[in-house]
Amino acid sequence: MQTESEILVLVMLGIIAMLLMASGIIVFVFLYYQKTIKNKLEIEKIKSLQSQELAINIVKAQEYERKRIASQLHDDIGASLSAIGLLLGRIKNSDNDETKNITEEAIKQNNEIMQQIRCIVQNLSPSIVERFGLTEAIADICHRISSAKKINAIFNIKFNDSDIKEKEIQVMIYRIVQELTNNAIKHADPSSIHISIISSPDKSIYIEISDDGIGIDLEKAFKSKSLGLNNIKNRVEIVGGDFSIENNTPKGTKAKIKIPLKQEIIK
């Protein structure tokens, strides 16, 4: 009996040891996997924050370059054109009719060029965003569209400039609105453009730009470099947002952008 109970105890211990070994293997695999997944998520989070910082730096670099070009255009070329205008003004009052006509034509063209340069400088360097904020800047876009292009531009706003702390994000949104409205004017021949910017409780900015034009061939649009849609898409995605564009009903085009603001930006 004693031998029998000893054998029984040994066998039971053997079985328990094997079961403990099996349990140990399973628990080890589970814990290893949890740790690996945790590390993977942390790496992805860091990559996402780095991408966002990269996007911010790209925007900063682009804006700096634009400011520099705008400054040179205004200071160098603008000044030279002003000087040419003055010189032409001096010979405008010539007795020779032919000379007078040519001079007036040259002054007219000079003024047009200066106006165009002013527009380019204005587009390149949106100091309006830095000085007056995003809301005023987009209202300015709507005003210029309405007055110059005779298109009905409607701006629906449900956010405060203070909702977007980073100036670079404000400039990015301004550029996106600028790009999409320019595309609509150039390619869609609309009679009205609606711009909507809404700040939601989930700490995201929702932007919607729609028009009643001729619509868009989505496949061609993303292949075309002139529309810049891929640039917009890439910029939005780098900051963790979403960009979509579709044909509107009953006609026209609708672009929707979501930009999350909840991630901390690494300075």
Add this chain to the structure above:
Amino acid sequence: MTNKVLYLGSLEWYVFQEMDFFLNTIFIMSLSIFIPASLVFYRLKPLWKERSTKYLSIFIILDLLQWFLSVILAYKGIYNIIISNIFSIFYFILIFMYFIELLNPKIKNALIIFIILYSIIKLLSIFYLNLYQHYSSYYDMINSILLLSMCIYFFFKIMKEHQIDNILSYQHFYYVSAILFLISASIIIIVFQNYFLKNMSAKANQIFWTFNSVINLLSYIIFAIGFHKCKPKAKY
């Protein structure tokens, strides 16, 4: 695979029948086969889509069939160890095929040849060596060691490849864990089962086979969790 129901017939049956507790606990725990079996029938479509889970489903269904046959034979007082010996051939084939489909090992052909040889040798030994009254332990021992290595290889592979996002929703994690539990315990049980049947008292057998039933119950529950994780639209 070890026998789930210990009804040996005639004298031993009479001896065991005197011990109600023994009869009740082992028989009741042997009913645990219905847990994974019912889930197999419930999730038959998604399980049948993948070859590996198909083999496992057949394994559970055969286990259920073996349970029925063992109970019927035991009730009639007929030795039923032969059922366990014959069915164990199918069990090992199915579980080996499951691992071959899951792991796609380089030694696939060698394993298939091994399975064929094992089946032939075991069948011959059952009918020529008269394995009606005791288990064929030696062949099962080799199989168990091989299967144990395959379980460990599976875990090593998933840790190395990192292709699964959530291991707790990966059905094969549960299947292999259940097989690992069964095999690791059965290595000891296989060695001692014949010795216990022939040389140990009824009470010792009671404890020994109750332990076996508990391990089976645990494995069936883990299998059932795995079958539950196999949802119709799951990728894995």
